[in-house]
Amino acid sequence: GENVEQHPSTLSVQEGDSAVIKCTYSDSASNYFPWYKQELGKRPQLIIDIRSNVGEKKDQRIAVTLNKTAKHFSLHITETQPEDSAVYFCAASQETSGSRLTFGEGTQLTVNP
């Protein structure tokens, strides 16, 4: 089955700096890669996703890049703000196989004012 590894497990940045979280996956058949943000005590919220036919996707201050050859994808947050502090999870799935998501273990991002 699919295995997703996520790094780093914790990340601390100063407000205004950029943050990068990286994930690798094992199954070359995976073709859908979402990112979730989870605040303390809340549900995971989908913030951005990318499919394997696209190399990069941006939405305001967040972007995701995908390297299919190397089987890794990354989340980039620019101009970080204190409200970006949360746990971020990457995931991978095959959209034609029930869309079962395999998650990374999460990254605790702290943005210091």
Next chain:
Amino acid sequence: DAGITQSPRHKVTETGTPVTLRCHQTENHRYMYWYRQDPGHGLRLIHYSYGVKDTDKGEVSDGYSVSRSKTEDFLLTLESATSSQTSVYFCAIKGGAGLQGQYFGPGTRLTVT
């Protein structure tokens, strides 16, 4: 919130007792999922459903069963709860047209004493 509710939101039960968690959705989504979330493990898929009476196992299905007799309800049952099943349980749906990705319910915190 994609019209997803979970009940109960909190439950404390004793080892060996049966427990049923309910996920309810109001938007006629075909796919529904049960995940558990534990520190250091991210989110792991327990079972999922791709239609009424159509279910399949995820990566951590031992000790759990599910049922889906109506499109809107997906039930997760712990036949005989154990302390290792203390966790936060999230239900999710896969969005249809115009709502890509998986969306999570508010979660159920289960404690088995």
